[in-house]
Amino acid sequence: MTDARTLPGEIDAPASAPSPLSIVFVVLSLHGGGAEFVARAWMEWLAARGHRVTVVTTSGKDTDRYLPEGVAAHSLGAARGHLAKARAVRDLFATTDADVVVSLQAHANLILLTAALLAGRRAPRVVISERNLVSLGLAHADLAHRAKIWVAKRLYRRADHVIAISHPVAGELVAGFGVRGDRLTVVPNPATAKVAGRAPVPRVPGLDAGVQIVLPCRLVTQKRPTLAIATAAELCRRGIPTEVVSFGGGPLLDAMTVAARDAGVAFTDRGWVEDWFEHFGPNAVVLLPSSREGFGNVLVEAAAVGVPSVAVSGALGVADAIVPGITGELALTDEPADLADAVTRASELTVAGIDAWLTRFSLDASGRDLERVLNLVMAKGADR
Template identity: 50%
Template sequence: MKIVVVQTSLAGGGAEYVGRTWMAQLALRGHEVHGVLTGKPVNLGLLPPGVTGHTLHHHRGNAVKSRALRDLLREVRPDAVVSLQSISNLIAFGALAMLRSSRPKHAVSERNLVTLGLAGSSLQHRAKTALTKRLYSRADLVLAISHPVAAELVAAFGVHQDRLAVLPNPVSDRRHAGIANGPRSNDQQLNLVLTCRLVQQKQPLLAVETARRLKTRGVDTKLTCFGDGPLREQLIDAASAAGVTLDMKGWVDDWTSEVPATESVLLLPSQREGLGNVLVEAGASGVPVVAPSTALGVADAIVPGVTGELALSAHPDDLVEAVLAAHTIESAPPAGWIANFSAAVCGERLERLLERMVGPID
């Protein structure tokens, strides 16, 4: 197959990693793959081998980018277009609408729980969401990152189940060298790990309050943060006021290699998550994880009692109870569960879905 993958960039978030992993896997399987970037063409060195790169950054405005993508599709004549994230999805819809003949099949990928993020959002974001709600149901295939995201696509976006598939994210295949079945360290010592962008959706200040309440219960707790964002200074100030030791690591690509698995629990206190890649990365590395059940998508990324615990809610007391329970987990994660998120397995599943969508090729 000839496949065009449309995404914002090659780096900067989970969707970017997923897109370039999909491109790499499809190219390894012998398909002709073109990667189209709608945002700034940074980190072009991350373009996978065998993938032809294109950029639309020099075109101003999404309508102009759609016309430029239309021209590229006329030139390449792909069998399938795969787009990730709402803006790239809309640009792809615009380009395909302008093709009068030889229109390729279109698969869109939704990465988040959209409706939970509408409260207090900008008019521009609401308009973008309204447009995606009109268009997603017209796609030939819609790829959901998790089962809660799939349910939202059916209930709120009108996507028919016959055109819907749940395709979990490929997660880094790296493993923590210290993964083990051995006992946890002294349960009076705990390294609470926060790995995320420091934005309101992730609710990072809840990690500070959780650490404070653990300390009041006699658990010697420190907080280690891998990440950055607009709430960085608030996080630092909150930790200082609460008397919580905070180690700010910044962005670290292979963050699991810097975490002592037998002392740590990863806490992702998000308001909502499409999946939560770091939950899988930590679980596969032997670091138990905690996230509130109310974040919804995290349920696809945690095996309760095995890789971590789902807190009853995002209330600090519920997070504390879940952290304490997770800290007692001693078993290594099942190999079959880890393989479910491997690049090779996810790539094979994507290929199968696209071949079914495209049908026989002359």
């Protein structure tokens, strides 16, 4: 591994596009999670290429300070209800002279698809992007979420093109949502955009100094953060000193604190930290114990600074974000013993020689893949 990693396309601005487009993005907001970060990165890259980029935020949340340079913004915060927001998006088709509109996540996807139905033949090309594995989360979902997915399964197939965050998500879109294979593309996330040029962590592989389990996620049910405490307790029982450091905060913090106290595990909550990867100890291993993940940006971010990761194989989307035996390990099950085994194996890894793999997740590579999809959609003209 080089002393200071510079990934292709992360530093220099991209050259101008041969045929600039008017591209509109529809997103919930400009800040708050992985999808918002990806949207901002894509918008900034496309604007630097010379495309005319506009973003429409569907919530009333004030995130304008995160607006990328060269991007125009519209807020639908004043519009109440799904249909009102869809009508507002439909009206923006004309005022922005949009060639193609891109949305991210189910909420924005459904607003865009409804707007396209209202516009009929006057609608621009519509590209939606699904970021989550939906089926694994339906068993415990409330009625409103189930209704939203029922509608999505009938509308997603109407998009001119669908972008999946990972191959497991793509498989679900075909099998569960009826999306045609020739209208579906996996575009890798620009997951290294935050860490480009950063020096690797001075890690010491092995267990001689114990393990620092780093938990880089919101403390919510889907992420199953208390499994990190259970895993640390299992490692401690094996005679391996283990602590858990959490980045993200969330509603399960009290439960984490109680679980750590009851298990006798050292636990530190750092809250939300944007550059969480700057705070690794020399014995760090990242653990993402989620029940499902569309992808897992944090797994790539950790690898980019030389820190191995562990995730549960049944979370599915993480398989695109970890190279087992190279950048981390996939635990066979979510049992603490299996997670502890995976953390032990991962601790021995020296994460090196992965520059070619990381390039797949560079901003330039992701931006060019997205631009290629948009140009193909414009060129072939969808049969709606």
